[in-house]
Amino acid sequence: MTSRTLHLNAFLMGVGHHEAAWRHPRVDPARALDAAHYVELGRIAERGRLDSVFFADGLAVGPHVHRNTQAVFEPITLLTAIAAATTHVGLIATASTSYNEPYTLARAFASLDRISNGRAGWNIVTSGSDAEAANFGLDRVPAHAARYGRATEFLDVALALWDSWEPDAILQDASSGVFADPAKVHRADHVGQHFRVAGPLNVPASPQGRPVLVQAGSSESGKAFAAQYAEAVFTAQRTLAEGQAFYADLKGRLAGYGRRPEDLAVLPGIVPFIAPTTAQARALEQEFTDLISPDYALRQLSGMLGVDLTDHPLDAPLPPVPPIDAIEGNKSRYQLVRDLAEGESLTVRELIARLGGGRGHRTFAGTPVEVADEIQRWFEQGAADGFNVMPPYLPGGLEVFVETVVPILQDRGLFRREYDGTTLREHLGLRPHVNRYAVEEAERAAG
């Protein structure tokens, strides 16, 4: 265990994860619309030696136009701008397998990966909303299983395309006029149920071989998909016991795909309110809670649970919600919210307050030492390989984490003081990527 290192990702969203962040005096709401804000956040994360920064994404406004502060920039372009202003921090973009083509998306990620010298990661999503479907010719979201079927084939194509160019394919021999060795540039020739893709990809491999694969769905299909492909998983876990169960479940599935536990990092989300005293931290959290607009929160909650709550009394418990099998959208979010409400017998008003910080991710108010203690506890007790840090307000909430919590984790020997690699794959302690054709050649050569 001595060599095990904590992994920290900064999940960046607008001016903060708390839904009322933009109304708080610590925040300048105009920054959500300014690319320079996100570039500055990337620099802060790099100053804290974090593994990576990450953007969620959706392919539609809404459901509520009047509050949409989040999806102002497309993540791959925004992370490319951050790449140009940083040198080490990893860059993880969300993109959909349901509404992209493998060739164009694999290429965009390969391009970001080369531009950043090997720092790209892809958070793979299947896009669970009807609003997104309506932007791509569909009446409603495809069934959960169908989306994962397409996602699986999409990944197989993307992985083949990223291996198109062996690392030593490019010769650039000006005297002979040979630029690349054609024997080391491979077609994919994929023919499947959803895609036919010839290849090769027209982007050579990056210093980390291919982008790191990240996943965030905790449904059964999501966990199976993660066990097969993901190298990091973002997850929402409320308690240590639940975190331990999820961690053991996911790690236990890896062997079935010929993978080792250390081939996948489990990163639960944490929304930290940090202040010099515990009382001050709790008071800060309460300030944000008090700014929540109930009508907006009710609409968000309605979307998560698949039931209209907009006229439901705030001080009553939740009404009956549909069974999980009726949910075609985000099943893991649904389950999390339902379990929270039922497990703690919350009224709707209480539930809204609990969800305000991070939409179901764990909120924790405390001193820097208390936050570090909590991170260490989960890390050492089998619930986490690190954390998906979700600052409730930005940039201040990330700055205070980097300036006060990270040094404690460093002093305890849990977290790096300096980057010892340059690629995201290295930061996460993953094995180097080995090109599939180089493997074949080595095997042929060995006899």
Added chain:
Amino acid sequence: MTSRTLHLNAFLMGVGHHEAAWRHPRVDPARALDAAHYVELGRIAERGRLDSVFFADGLAVGPHVHRNTQAVFEPITLLTAIAAATTHVGLIATASTSYNEPYTLARAFASLDRISNGRAGWNIVTSGSDAEAANFGLDRVPAHAARYGRATEFLDVALALWDSWEPDAILQDASSGVFADPAKVHRADHVGQHFRVAGPLNVPASPQGRPVLVQAGSSESGKAFAAQYAEAVFTAQRTLAEGQAFYADLKGRLAGYGRRPEDLAVLPGIVPFIAPTTAQARALEQEFTDLISPDYALRQLSGMLGVDLTDHPLDAPLPPVPPIDAIEGNKSRYQLVRDLAEGESLTVRELIARLGGGRGHRTFAGTPVEVADEIQRWFEQGAADGFNVMPPYLPGGLEVFVETVVPILQDRGLFRREYDGTTLREHLGLRPHVNRYAVEEAERAAG
């Protein structure tokens, strides 16, 4: 005419437009693979006060794996990296209407446009090769007319999406909790032959309203498309007379779409070999010609003309080529090459040398004054609003243009000494974009 200003775009491609550039001692071929090279080119263009930089693109390797030096980066990501390192120069990316979805592509351009504070341009292509089709589930390239049909509907959707957010839609009123005015955020509700897209786009408008539209096809369909949509056109014209004819043709079509001649800038390509004396410039061009590899050039030429020339004798004239109606790919390139060969009775070897500099674009070897004279002549005699500058080698060929030709054009009062705006739309002297819904509101208010 006194207020008319020349427009200059730097067309950037690998280590230069000459197909043998990477073998010349002035060039470091490894730079083609390095994003920092392109960022440096962006800075050089901005130092020269050029309107914009531009990348061509294709969605396949090839046709010849062993020489593919060009499509190493996806243009939108690469231009985002350049955006982060510059402040004024316009950023024009090529992207296909055949193999993208309008929502995702409109969003990527809107994101680049916001990140760059209003400097994005889109060179619209329909992707004319079988190799590209094979990466998107097709056996061969769709028919020319079908591709333009899809492109037209694609543009209508993209334009509607870019108008989703009126410029004053965002209120960000923290005290009332109102982020945006829902009445100023509009759905597209497009239902057409190729696409159904609900909208709104989840990126608010940029400082220039929407990306500048650029087009480069000179077929009949291409010219009709340009007259309807394009705000700048890249074109290959061999002689002043041909340039004048094309210019008059295209400008004459604009009124049919309710547009003025100054709503579209015509920018012919020029591949300038520049040296202190004419003889030195010609000798420099010859050095590059001597490095052309005939077998590679023959395969390129075969692709342009739709006939296999790989075993054809170099010192014979072209064999008969298919009629233009049989060409489903790049019709304008085909016509240019055929006219060049037939018009000047060239052997295949001579044709290859003529095409080596810029694949049919006009090559011009001369002193800085001679290059400036030629640019001025076309600009003043009705053949051009400016030029698409295609340096035969990079970065040197762009540096020498910026350092020796641009100052002459500035001294003659033909070209800006400083940027007088910040957006690409302003650089090109185009009218401000007016949001369609703002127009409707103004009309309602007036009526």
